[in-house]
Amino acid sequence: MNRFRIVEATLTRELAKPYAYGSTDCFMLGCAFVDALTGSAVADKYRAVYQTLAGAQRALRRRGHASLVSFFAAELGQEPKGGAEARLGDLVILRLSDGAEHVGICLGGRFVTKTERGRSDHALADVVAAFHLG
Known part of the structure; x- marks a missing residue:
């Protein structure tokens, strides 16, 4: 599967799930x-480590x-x-209007969280940092 299809499938799957901390x-x-883009198991390593925003911090x-x-x-x-170096599917850290950091994904000309x-x-x-994946 090519990068575009992996990004599309992963984003669709993850956004369909109801929001729950941890x-x-x-x-x-x-x-x-x-x-999805590196073949690692990072999600399993950190799943259920926290259940609230304070717990995440x-x-x-x-x-x-x-x-x-x-x-x-x-x-x-x-x-x-820098955010301008992000490419499709890369992980970004966003700083939103409330001052909080959020993890997001680069979709080319926009970033989604x-x-x-x-x-x-x-x-x-809104991008404060970007990390290349895959």
Whole structure:
């Protein structure tokens, strides 16, 4: 299957699931893409580690990270890139208007994340870091 089909299938599958912290939130969306494009099992490693936003923040700090950027840099073994370097299917960290970081996916000219209200599309200006996958 080519990259476009993998991205399309993974995004459709993950957005169809109801939002739940620790299993089907924006972080797990990112993990699903890491797994789909690299063949790893990152989602299984972190599934059900937290059940609330506060729990997610504690889990991040327990692992020695102050942000999602430093977490994914360590997990993926790469330095973060600028948002303009993101390509289809790459993982991005978005900073939304509420000031919170969200994990998203590059769809070319826009970036998508999963929120409690469903799919949320964003522009390049919201991207604080990008990581190449696959």
